Amino acid sequence: xxxxxxxxxxxxEGYNCAQAIMVAFCEELGLDKDTAAMMACSFGGGxxxxxxxxxxxxxxxxxxxxxxxxxxxxxxxAKKKHYELVQLLAKEFKDIHGSIxxxxxxxxxxxxxxxxxxxxxxxxxxxxxxxxxxxxxxxEIAERILFLKN
Numbered sequence: 001x002x003x004x005x006x007x008x009x010x011x012x013e014g015y016n017c018a019q020a021i022m023v024a025f026c027e028e029l030g031l032d033k034d035t036a037a038m039m040a041c042s043f044g045g046g047x048x049x050x051x052x053x054x055x056x057x058x059x060x061x062x063x064x065x066x067x068x069x070x071x072x073x074x075x076x077x078a079k080k081k082h083y084e085l086v087q088l089l090a091k092e093f094k095d096i097h098g099s100i101x102x103x104x105x106x107x108x109x110x111x112x113x114x115x116x117x118x119x120x121x122x123x124x125x126x127x128x129x130x131x132x133x134x135x136x137x138x139x140e141i142a143e144r145i146l147f148l149k150n
Contacts, residue, residue, distance in 0.1 A: 003139040006024035008136045018040035018044055018059035021138055039062060048116065053102065060141060064082070070082055093137070
């Protein structure tokens, strides 16, 4: 199964967008499924349903940090290199979807936080949300940039 398929299936199982990405890559990152899901749980709904940065994008960034991140706060070159990587991931995503902002991707006309209550995952929910395909695209971008390039 591809990372795209894994991530999309994770979303259909009920994981939020960020979790769907993190859980898809957890084995390759040396994380167990529960830890990966908990690390990403705050980023669903554009960060806790604030409808800001898309959870799938946040998931890509989390994977990037674990796979190619830095830990020395004084290493400016490593920080610069990592921020370049994050910006590349965002650009690749924007090239496909036009934005990395959840409310824009969903076509919501709200400003600020959405109701914090998650919607029930029904067939109707999945019909009206582009999230499954967005998650698949984010997983493909992460795979190509973080795992296939050296």
